[in-house]
Amino acid sequence: MYHALGYSTILVMQAAMTFEQQDIQMGISTMKEALQTCQRFRKRSTVVESLSNLVSKQPVDQLSEEEMHAEVCYAECLLQKAALTFVQDENMINFIKGGLKIRTSYQIYKECHQVLQMTQGNKSKIETYHQFEGGVKLGIGAFNLELGLHQLREGASGSSLRAILCTFTLLVYHTYVSLILGTGEANLHEADSLLEPYLQKFPNGSIILFYAARIDILKGNFEKAQITFQECIAAQQEWKQIHHLCYWELMWCYTFQQNWLQAYRYADLLSKESRWSKAIYVFQKAAILCMLPEDDVKRTGEDTVSLFRQVDGLKQRIAGKSIPTEKFAVRKARRYASSQPVKLILPALEMMYVWNGFAIVGKRADLTENLLVTIEKEETALQNETNHSEYYMDDVCMLQLLKGLCLKHLGRLMQAELCFNQVIQSEKQIKYDNYLVPFTLYELGLLYKQQDERGKAIRFIETAKNNYKEYSMESRLHFRIHAALDSLKVTPASTP
Known part of the structure; x- marks a missing residue:
């Protein structure tokens, strides 16, 4: 057996x-x-035994x-x-x-x-x-x-x-689940100690190398992680899907460093080779190209508008349900559906937030500063536009959320608070990106938690939980809210 x-x-x-x-x-x-x-x-149990089991449980x-x-x-x-x-x-x-x-x-x-x-x-x-x-x-x-x-x-x-399966389950929890569905505080000490004996025993094992590199990413050691991912890719050729996991992580490594051409290279490989989520890969590729100067985009031979237009047709359903991140990508890509497309603003950084990437890049002040420069440059360009599109306030608020996250990780908490409050105060002017306000309320709650203002933290996080429905990635935010309230030792209030 x-x-x-x-x-x-x-x-x-x-x-x-x-x-x-x-x-x-x-x-x-x-x-x-x-x-x-x-x-x-x-x-084997007889019919009589089965019937008696229904009446009184037999001793196991x-x-x-x-x-x-x-x-x-x-x-x-x-x-x-x-x-x-x-x-x-x-x-x-x-x-x-x-x-x-x-x-x-x-x-x-x-x-x-x-x-x-x-x-x-x-x-x-x-x-x-x-x-x-x-x-x-x-x-x-x-x-x-x-x-x-x-x-x-x-x-x-x-x-x-099954010890190794228990180890891998815990590693998935610490390196992915707690980050994407939690508050972004992974237990890297435990992840390290779980992996160490396997690194000693199987130094060239591709899954072992993969987790070693993933832990380095979460520590902010992106350059070291890139080398280990390459070793993981070279370690075996039978399961190309492990290569695809590495491509996904390498794409984010280079995104964190704003090395857009290299990030594009891995998004391109994923869109061509992997079947997991073509909609996300094509959206991601187009989003990264948006970050490049026009001449660089031309040299890749890609057409950004046509890539965004492909996204809707690539979404899939699993167990009859659409995947929330794919639905999000489809909604964002709709700006390119008309004959007069309205460009997305920093879509690669917005997707970085969706995957809780700011919690990772925030470990590196140098790279967070660089991201802040990019966001502020875009903010100025948007303010200087003479003809505002119907998406103008959505874009302004999205930039304020991202800017607030950078400022928070740089320790400039008062400025971060101002950015988050600007989003919340602009709620009635947001037309499409209805996810922005509940997510910002949650981030503001985390900011107060960081400053030991527990009452305020709970109030804002509970508001995000109870007052908003039917927005993009709602279940993902609810997981994060649950984790945040749990860390504040509060039982989440039931939704009215």
Whole structure:
């Protein structure tokens, strides 16, 4: 059963990386076979036992050791198959089937957790028991975030087959989830200590190198990260998708440094090679080209207007839902749909904010100063325009938000506060970018938190949460709000 689980897990990872229908199909069918293999070893219950289980729960400690492993492997297979079912196609039946699989998987993990707790005291320290323990900690950890981090840390520190999966899950949490969906304060100390033993053991492992470079980015060591990403790309050629992850990170590294030609190079590679999100890659490429002088754009042979016009046709749906960042890109690109396009203002920096990039580049005062110069130059150009477009106030407010973020990271907090307040006071004049005010209220709340003005911080963040609906990337902001209120030790108030 472990062989079946291991083999199918690799194919599921490949499917998740390629998004190719053929790979997804192969992952699903291999996972079906793995489920059947695990099923052969699971405890068989008679009809009478099944009925009595509905009335009173049977004790879970009656499982043999082999049956315990069968349960945890079955739950793991079920969870992975559910994940693939969601991306297989968009029909509602698959969506419901995926949801039911996840529920069943969670129930099994809960029962396995009970088994683990009941057998902790008398456990014989044999290798196979540690494998079962590692499997339960990975599953419970993946399902429950608060308890989960504790479970994953325990799983990562063990010596089971799944220790590395627990480690990778924690690394994803620290290097991506907490940044994009949190307040931007990643636990880099823990990420470093989790990765260190694997760096020693597998110094040329591409995934290990990838995380080492990602941690360097979060520390502001962009130049060092660029070298490690190149080593990661050179380390293997089988999974091009790991190259694509590196291209994405390299694109941002060069964006932070305002090296637009190099940033364009990696956005271009992504738009041509990766299937993850063509809409984002093409938008990103066009947004980066907007930052270059006209002559440089001509030398690339690209037409920015035509790139923006492609974005809408490239958006995709997963489990019947549009991807929020793609929807955002489509909305922004609409300014180029008419015969008289209205240019976007610093779209690459706006997208940097969407991905919480200012929290990263803010570690480097030199680069933050350079960004501030770019923003202020654009601000002056916008004020000097004689014919204001219908997007004028939206653009003014977007620049004020970005300017405020730079000033905040440079420690010029009073000036940052003025910029944020200008956006909030201009609310009635904003026509299209309705995300600006709730996001700015949130940023102002974080600014007050930084100054230990807890009451003010809570008030502004709660206002962003409760008073605004149906704006771009609403769920993303709500995740960030939850994290901010949690850090202020406040239970988020329910939305009226």
